[in-house]
Amino acid sequence: MATITATPGLGSRTTEGAAIRAADLLRWSLDHKVIGLQYMASSLFFFIVGGTMAMLIRWELLTPALDLMADGTQYNALMTIHGSVMIFLWIIPMMAGFGNYLVPLMLGAKDMAFPWLNAFAFWLIPPAGVLMIAGWLVGPPEAGWTSYPPLSTLFSPDGQTMWAMSLHLLGVSSILGAINFVVTIRNMRPAGMTIWKMPLFVWAVLATAIIQVLATPFLTGGLTLLILDRTAGTSFFDPGSGGDVLLWQNVFWFYSHPAVYIMILPGFGMVSEVLAVHARKPVFGYRAIGLSSMSIALVGFTVWAHHMFTSLQPALRIPFMITSMIIAVPTGIKIFSWLGTIWGGKIRFTAAMLFALGFITLFVFGGIGGIFLAAVPVDIHLHDTYFVVGHFHFVLFGGSVFLIFAGIYHWFPKMTGRRMNERLGQLHFVTTYIGTFFTFVPQHIAGALGLPRRVAMYDPAFTNINTVISLAAFLLGISSLIFMYNILRSLSHGERVGGNPWRGLTLEWATTSPPPPWNFRGDPVPFDDPYGYGSDESGPYLDAVERRFPAPEEAAGA
Amino acid sequence: MNPSNNSNSLMTVVWILVAFVLLVVGGLIIAEATPLVLPPAASAEAVQVDELFKILMALGGSIWLLVQGAVIYSVIRFRARPGDDSDGASIHGNSTLEFVWTLIPSITVVILSIISFQVWVNITTAQDNAQVVETRGARFLWSFSYDIPGETQRVNSPVLHTWVGQPVVLNLKTADVNHAFWVPSMRIKQDLLAGRSTEARFTPILAGEYPVVCAELCGSGHGDMHSSIVVHEDEASFLDWFDEEAFVILNPPDDPAEGGQLLMTAGGVAGLYACAGCHTLEALGWDAIVAPNLENVADRAATRVPGMEVERYLLRSLFFPGEFLVPGYDNLMPQHQYEDPEEANYMPLDEALNIVAYLCTLTASGESACNVDMLPDMMTNMGMG
Structure with a gap:
């Protein structure tokens, strides 16, 4: 892509080699690394916001009666904003941040295909965040992140409109970012890198981007109808005037089920990288993992109505059960392939690796819960209970968030030139693992026993189990503070590293840490096999990378 | 060389068999926990659903044990020993193994789908004399x-x-x-x-x-x-x-207030009114907190709007609930109408009259705060009836 690299004045990249500073994150920049970090920093901010809300929710649920909240509306608003923030302002943008930072580096490219579009997509996020929080103050949306009409149309105040506008902006941002990924990955691979030699993270981002381009327009389209119903007097979802409440459910889930894979597939890509590097062994079944990402993306479009087993026309329930069961197969292939990857390796217990291994053990629990929910007769009982809350938190927290943590420990040295503190990382892992297990396993049990979701008041029979859940959730809150402290401290005090502290073979490691403004000096040549650990050629290659991008002197002496 | 190879592969087969038996037994033990995580099965359908639940527990339990076991075994067996900087074996995959772990889950989900479908058909079949x-x-x-x-x-x-x-x-x-x-x-x-x-x-x-x-x-x-x-x-x-x-x-009571009380607990021509969903009223066992408390409501109704009688305030609140909102509460109450029995929120005027008569008796003293005989005239004056 010579046309891009030759364009002068793109962004502010005049000072060769200067590290990215905090102030740079507040400025308009076209550098994919700055944009990647902007995504990550803003997502971490919203992680804290959404996490604080989670703590308030668990505080309220310590007792069966209302105590922290004045009424049910306050609680509903809290859990609506918690869910919306965590999904649309934390996990999805965080994954976009990893993609932005890493994809051009892994491809040996100087930037994304459309740098201006890239920056524009990011800068839609801050106003969307402001809209969502402001809507809370105006008159809170209280229909949950799924916002089913008519509760979200005829029965909700103005904050619901602002919530919809916020999600609309985030949807547009997501589509624009995804187009950029597809074009970049399609066109900007270096010479010698066929699609069968792409890093698996790039495979995963490609699969994710395809879902985003195809599915997100359904979200934005549905939200357009919702906004029109609320503000322009239309009645798409108002049965009193010929509309249909199931229309929204179908359109919403046609996006929001694939969105589950938008939130997890990039993480699947990251865990493949982390496991191979820290177990010092090639990824087991590379093609199967790459292709299973694509088949998940494809089959993911045919399962949406399993979120509607209690509202869908009964005759349609069985077909959606079958597709939902099928999607367990490619997911299983991935899990077994990761087990094959660590089997026979030389496992290094870095913080990144701990989170990657912890992910496997937790995610399989989430996946098994998914089979329960796919089986229609069982789902009829479990639908909209705490079993579902436990299930999706297992795959989102035990899945996506564990992988985000793994990814941050793994690539932090590349982004900052400093390693995160491993001791604190271990403490973070242990507290997070225990907290996750004891928050979300009991939620499954409470749901199966009869506790519905989205309630501020509940049957006193569930007091004890809710106390356990809340205490474990508070431990998760503490563990997240440890993590944030580790990030802030390591930015200035972390051990300095060279270009390739983990001895990785993918291209992002074949440059300085952090990389220079145009990523590489000269055109980098990828190692033939991105996962060729243990091969005869990999040792000399990694030694050469280490000589070319050594750790700074002060670290070498320490 | 050959004998040791043979005994190695024999040992592998034995270990696989042992692991398989352990996983099956483990899954079956986990499945025994089914009654602990479900409420008592009180319907014929529940019994069938629980059977399916149990199958899923056994299967899920085995898979969970398999993956946990593999991870725990790997982190112990394949941990890098101190001072060992070497890489693991350069193995990229194994087609047979990958085929097996694609095929077995595929067959499993097909079987699960069939069983689930059977249960679904059983529990949704219409019964006679329902x-x-x-x-x-x-x-x-x-x-x-x-x-x-x-x-x-x-x-x-x-x-x-x-x-x-x-x-x-x-x-x-x-x-x-x-x-x-x-x-x-x-x-x-x-x-x-x-x-x-x-x-x-x-x-x-x-x-x-x-x-x-x-x-x-x-x-x-x-x-x-x-x-x-x-x-x-x-x-x-x-x-x-x-x-x-x-x-x-x-045997409906003659007294309008008693009739109103019965209406609020047993319903009228339009079915049961949903008052209990939002209001608190200890006398009727209501404890919801979404809407204003109805204890002694007639005392407060007398002072809410200057110059307005208790009867008129309560009656207008039934048909125009948004007119006088109690501070701190949203306009959530259904707006009743007395004209069309086919439309939503129908409340015939005679039932409204009885309900108001009952509400009027909700005072600290226990004495009715209204002149019930006035109500029909008042309705006419308000353009009702």
């Missing part, structure tokens, strides 16, 4: 309306009564937003959709009282929207219960 129950969800109250065998009288009540062995069909309709009718012990759940009528069915097999829960977010009082199903031992004990209820319904 008790048909018109079930309405309104924020934040369930109400049931059904015929009694051999009687002309229909029962409206916030609690559903039936008996062991009697198949029940519920026709579900909502008065406002979507709700979901969930009876955990019966393992049934069905959404109530605005503008549509939906259906759920079950056959109770165990006498007792079982909670009914709203499982679809419906607003501020969602967590408090519950009821129960009382399953009597047999039809005879069901009819015994009905005789007591019927006596009251069939």
Whole structure:
């Protein structure tokens, strides 16, 4: 892509080699690394916001009666904003941040295909965040992140409109970012890198981007109808005037089920990288993992109505059960392939690796819960209970968030030139693992026993189990503070590293840490096999990378 | 060389067999926990669903043990020893193994789908002689309306009564937003959709009282929207219960205030009014907190709007609830209308009159705060009736 690299004045990249500073994150920049970090920093901010809300929710649920909240509306608003923030302002943008930072580096490219579009997509996020929080103050949306009409149309105040506008902006941002990924990955691979030699993270981002381009327009389209119903007097979802409440459910889930894979597939890509590097062994079944990402993306479009087993026309329930069961197969292939990857390796217990291994053990629990929910007769009982809350938190927290943590420990040295503190990382892992297990396993049990979701008041029979859940959730809150402290401290005090502290073979490691403004000096040549650990050629290659991008002197002496 | 290779592969087979047996046994043990994580199965459908649940527990338990075991074994067996900087073996895959772990899950999900489909067919097949129950969800109250065998009288009540062995069909309709009718012990759940009528069915097999829960977010009082199903031992004990209820319904009191009280607990021509979903009134056992408290409401009604009589304030509040909002409460109450029995929120004027007469008696002193005889004239003056 010579046309891009030759364009002068793109962004502010005049000072060769200067590290990215905090102030740079507040400025308009076209550098994919700055944009990647902007995504990550803003997502971490919203992680804290959404996490604080989670703590308030668990505080309220310590007792069966209302105590922290004045009424049910306050609680509903809290859990609506918690869910919306965590999904649309934390996990999805965080994954976009990893993609932005890493994809051009892994491809040996100087930037994304459309740098201006890239920056524009990011800068839609801050106003969307402001809209969502402001809507809370105006008159809170209280229909949950799924916002089913008519509760979200005829029965909700103005904050619901602002919530919809916020999600609309985030949807547009997501589509624009995804187009950029597809074009970049399609066109900007270096010479010698066929699609069968792409890093698996790039495979995963490609699969994710395809879902985003195809599915997100359904979200934005549905939200357009919702906004029109609320503000322009239309009645798409108002049965009193010929509309249909199931229309929204179908359109919403046609996006929001694939969105589950938008939130997890990039993480699947990251865990493949982390496991191979820290177990010092090639990824087991590379093609199967790459292709299973694509088949998940494809089959993911045919399962949406399993979120509607209690509202869908009964005759349609069985077909959606079958597709939902099928999607367990490619997911299983991935899990077994990761087990094959660590089997026979030389496992290094870095913080990144701990989170990657912890992910496997937790995610399989989430996946098994998914089979329960796919089986229609069982789902009829479990639908909209705490079993579902436990299930999706297992795959989102035990899945996506564990992988985000793994990814941050793994690539932090590349982004900052400093390693995160491993001791604190271990403490973070242990507290997070225990907290996750004891928050979300009991939620499954409470749901199966009869506790519905989205309630501020509940049957006193569930007091004890809710106390356990809340205490474990508070431990998760503490563990997240440890993590944030580790990030802030390591930015200035972390051990300095060279270009390739983990001895990785993918291209992002074949440059300085952090990389220079145009990523590489000269055109980098990828190692033939991105996962060729243990091969005869990999040792000399990694030694050469280490000589070319050594750790700074002060670290070498320490 | 050869003998040791043979004994190695023999050992591998033995280990695989041992692991397989352990996983199956482990899964079966985990499946035994099924009754601990589910409420008692009180319907014929629940028994079948629980069988499927148990199969999933056994299968899921085995898979969970397999993956945990593989990870734990790997981190112990394949940890890098101190000082070992070397890489692992350069193995990129194994086609046979990958084929096996694609095929086995594929077969498993096909079998699971077939079993689930069978259970689904069984639990949704229509039964003869079902008790048909018109079930309405309104924020934040369930109400049931059904015929009694051999009687002309229909029962409206916030609690559903039936008996062991009697198949029940519920026709579900909502008065406002979507709700979901969930009876955990019966393992049934069905959404109530605005503008549509939906259906759920079950056959109770165990006498007792079982909670009914709203499982679809419906607003501020969602967590408090519950009821129960009382399953009597047999039809005879069901009819015994009905005789007591019927006596009251069939012999309505002459006094308007007493008639109003009965209307608020047993319903009127339009079914049960959803007052109990939002209001607190200890005398009737109401404890919801979404709407203003009704204890001694007539005392407060006298002072709420300067110059307005208690009767007029209460009557207007029934038909125009948004007119005088109590500070701190939103305009959530259905706006009743007295003109069209076919339309939503119908409340005939004579029933409204009785309800106001009853509300007027809710004072600290216990004395009615109104002149009940004035009410019909007042309605005429207000352009009603």
